[in-house]
Amino acid sequence: MSNDSVLRIDNVTMQFGGVIAVDNVTIDVNKGEIVSLIGPNGAGKTTAFNVITGVYAPTNGAVYFNDEKIIENYPQGKMRTMYKGENQGKYRQVLSPTPDRITKLGIARTFQNIRLFKSQTVFENVLIAQHLRRTSNLLSATLHLNGKEEAQMRKDARDLLHILELDDVADEMATSLPYGKQRRVEIARAMATKPSLLLLDEPAAGMNPQETDELTAFIGRIRDEFGLTIFMIEHHMDLVMEISDRIYVLDFGKMIASGLPEEIQSNRRVIEAYLGGAVDE
Amino acid sequence: MKKKELIPGLILIAALLVLLRYLELHISPQSQWAMLLTVLKKGSIYALVAVSMNLLNGFTGLFSLGQAGFMMIGAYTYAVLTIPAEQREMVYMYYEGGIIRFALPSIVGIILAGVVAAVFAFLIGLPVLRLKSDYLAIATLGFAEIMRALFQWDTLGPLTNGSNMLRSYPTFKTILYPFIVSGVCIALIVMLINSTYGRAFKAIRDDEIAAEAMGINLAHHKRIAFTVSSFFAGISGALLAMFQTNVQAKSFNSAMTYEILLIVVIGGIGSVTGSVISSFLFIACSEWLLRFLDETHVIGDVTLPLMRSGFRKVVFSLIIMVIVLFFRQGIMGNREFSFTRLFSGRSKKSKGGKADE
Ligand SMILES: Nc1ncnc2c1ncn2[C@@H]1O[C@H](COP(=O)(O)OP(=O)(O)OP(=O)(O)O)[C@@H](O)[C@H]1O
Ligand SMILES: [Mg+2]
Numbered sequence: 001m002s003n004d005s006v007l008r009i010d011n012v013t014m015q016f017g018g019v020i021a022v023d024n025v026t027i028d029v030n031k032g033e034i035v036s037l038i039g040p041n042g043a044g045k046t047t048a049f050n051v052i053t054g055v056y057a058p059t060n061g062a063v064y065f066n067d068e069k070i071i072e073n074y075p076q077g078k079m080r081t082m083y084k085g086e087n088q089g090k091y092r093q094v095l096s097p098t099p100d101r102i103t104k105l106g107i108a109r110t111f112q113n114i115r116l117f118k119s120q121t122v123f124e125n126v127l128i129a130q131h132l133r134r135t136s137n138l139l140s141a142t143l144h145l146n147g148k149e150e151a152q153m154r155k156d157a158r159d160l161l162h163i164l165e166l167d168d169v170a171d172e173m174a175t176s177l178p179y180g181k182q183r184r185v186e187i188a189r190a191m192a193t194k195p196s197l198l199l200l201d202e203p204a205a206g207m208n209p210q211e212t213d214e215l216t217a218f219i220g221r222i223r224d225e226f227g228l229t230i231f232m233i234e235h236h237m238d239l240v241m242e243i244s245d246r247i248y249v250l251d252f253g254k255m256i257a258s259g260l261p262e263e264i265q266s267n268r269r270v271i272e273a274y275l276g277g278a279v280d281e
Numbered sequence: 282m283k284k285k286e287l288i289p290g291l292i293l294i295a296a297l298l299v300l301l302r303y304l305e306l307h308i309s310p311q312s313q314w315a316m317l318l319t320v321l322k323k324g325s326i327y328a329l330v331a332v333s334m335n336l337l338n339g340f341t342g343l344f345s346l347g348q349a350g351f352m353m354i355g356a357y358t359y360a361v362l363t364i365p366a367e368q369r370e371m372v373y374m375y376y377e378g379g380i381i382r383f384a385l386p387s388i389v390g391i392i393l394a395g396v397v398a399a400v401f402a403f404l405i406g407l408p409v410l411r412l413k414s415d416y417l418a419i420a421t422l423g424f425a426e427i428m429r430a431l432f433q434w435d436t437l438g439p440l441t442n443g444s445n446m447l448r449s450y451p452t453f454k455t456i457l458y459p460f461i462v463s464g465v466c467i468a469l470i471v472m473l474i475n476s477t478y479g480r481a482f483k484a485i486r487d488d489e490i491a492a493e494a495m496g497i498n499l500a501h502h503k504r505i506a507f508t509v510s511s512f513f514a515g516i517s518g519a520l521l522a523m524f525q526t527n528v529q530a531k532s533f534n535s536a537m538t539y540e541i542l543l544i545v546v547i548g549g550i551g552s553v554t555g556s557v558i559s560s561f562l563f564i565a566c567s568e569w570l571l572r573f574l575d576e577t578h579v580i581g582d583v584t585l586p587l588m589r590s591g592f593r594k595v596v597f598s599l600i601i602m603v604i605v606l607f608f609r610q611g612i613m614g615n616r617e618f619s620f621t622r623l624f625s626g627r628s629k630k631s632k633g634g635k636a637d638e
Contacts, residue, residue, distance in 0.1 A: 053494065098493065098498070098499070098500075099490075099493040099494050100493050100495075100496045100497055100498045100499070101498075103494060103495065103496035108494070111490075111491065115488050115490060115491035116488075116491070117483070117487040117488060117491065117492075118488070119483065119486075119487055119551075119615065120483065120484075120487065127480060128480050128481065128492075128495050128497075129495050130477070131477050131478075131480060131481050131484075131495070132495070132497070134477055138473075138478055138505060138509075141473075141476040141477050141478050142469060142472050142473040142476050142478070143472065144472060144475075144476065146476075146477075149477075150477065153477065189495070190494075193495060193496055
């Protein structure tokens with residue numbers, strides 16, 4: 001393991017009943033990189049994100065963040081007999097934090113099917129992320145004795161919206177915005193938790209070419225300005241090839257290729273998987 | 282905006298209290314308007330429990346039906362702890378004066394009513410709040426029913442007086458009392474909703490998965506909402522006990538939860554002012570204005586059909602069906618009533634839209 005490893009997915013398998021959505025996958029993401037995860041529909045990309053963020057405990061395998069083991073599991077109960085993946089017996093302890101704990105560690109994410117808080121404005125959506133850094137307790141917050149903290153929370157949210165050039169829509173209802181804007185608001189909301197690793201699940205889905213270009217620049221910019229590491233699922237190949245430092249390719253849950261963009265572009269197995277499986281592109 | 286509303290708000294509250302006191306002093310118990318005072322008192326108590334239910338159902342998205350149960354716990358806590366020592370022999374006559382021999386001051390009783398209800402909520406919250414919506418509703422309703430049976434259980438008689446009535450505890454002398462206690466409690470709930478915790482509750486309501494991804498610990502926050510809501514339900518239970526001057530577990534049945542739910546739905550799920558307005562409307566209708574539905578009416582020598590005892594309940598059920606089918610927003614939707622907005626004649630949203638142009 002290199003000493004600037006930010007995320008390491010170690011032999012992770014996620015099996016739902018008989019379906020193996022992620023099959024013995026290992027991925028490394030290093031500090032400051034933009035790494036993409038691609039693959040046809042149903043390849044298991046979102047499931048991999050859900051494992052990293054604690055939505056599902058993996059059936060087998062482990063996840064490391066900044067070289068520290070944050071998630072580990074092995075086939076238990078009924079899964080002991082149903083398990084069809086590899087590396088059984090290599091992992092022994094159960095370590096399965098809830099998603100909020102993962103966020104507190106510094107991993108934030110966006111969702112493939114945008115999940116903004118629908119009754120709230122853009123500003124309020126971003127403001128909620130400040131809650132995890134509160135120092136006030138229930139009583140002092142209720143009695144509004146935390147004026148300083150509250151003002152700081154609001155200021156941080158405003159500043160972030162300003163940096164991300166979203167102040168013009170700050171007071172609009174988040175879900176009334178056009179699709180492309182909503183995706184950016186979701187990124188802003190994730191950024192508001194002050195992560196060191198950002199997971200983006202198809203950030204360009206539903207965007208037109210111009211919006212996609214803007215997003216490409218945007219992602220590059222936030223990586224540089226905030227010193228972030230970005231791990232991204234994406235179908236738009238132009239975007240992926242342009243900004244990725246490295247690419248991993250999943251197909252039917254299995255890792256079929258990984259490497260530099262040029263290598264992936266000319267990889268036969270990748271081309272076959274896409275031609276055989278997907279209707280996109 | 283908040284600061285600007287503060288001064289007129291305080292003036293309004295003072296004027297309201299003066300008006301209430303005036304009404305109380307000038308309406309004689311025999312006049313046909315005496316009912317108005319009863320409605321106002323009971324309405325203020327129901328407003329508190331409705332707002333506390335709204336905190337859960339409307340602001341945190343937890344469909345809980347335990348409200349009557351927590352009110353009962355509050356009512357009993359208050360009554361049991363505040364009956365004067367010399368009255369206990371008479372109240373607990375089947376249980377040799379009961380096991381408690383002291384009496385706490387009324388205000389301490391009210392606070393403990395909330396605390397005990399909150400403790401129960403805290404304890405059952407852990408297993409129950411893991412359940413998803415409809416199961417949570419069933420579990421909390423079940424809890425309330427179990428508590429009701431438990432409180433009437435003969436073995437607990439020395440504490441709860443079994444299925445007999447509790448009475449002779451201190452009650453309130455003036456209408457200002459329930460208004461002030463309810464008002465302070467509702468103000469606290471509103472302040473909670475407007476705090477960073479309230480924002481977390483609303484995030485959970487809107488999208489649990491996204492809320493969790495924002496670093497909000499679901500179990501912890503649901504438990505806070507449940508415990509706080511029950512605390513205030515307990516206090517409203519104590520107020521109800523004072524209003525009724527006696528309490529009996531059997532009156533805190535599921536029909537009562539249903540009434541509170543009806544108030545919340547009519548007022549608008551997610552609107553505090555909606556719940557308050559609809560509490561008074563509901564109590565006015567059920568205690569006063571729609572009473573005639575339960576009476577037999579004879580015009581000439583034709584007895585009007587349908588109008589008999591219990592018909593009122595049928596009408597209420599129809600109202601809730603109509604609301605759920607056609608006016609799911611209730612009176613207020615999830616908006617709040619505001620004087621400044623009423624007078625400026627412009628909603629917040631249209632202002633936001635304008636700034637964007
Ligand atoms: N909770 C679940 N229960 C059962 N099966 C699931 C669950 N979540 C995902 N799957 C299955 O796992 C497989 C991978 O799904 P996943 O959503 O990870 O694909 P994806 O690569 O993100 O695809 P897409 O490009 O369409 O978003 C699919 O076959 C899906 O049906
Ligand atoms: Mg997906």
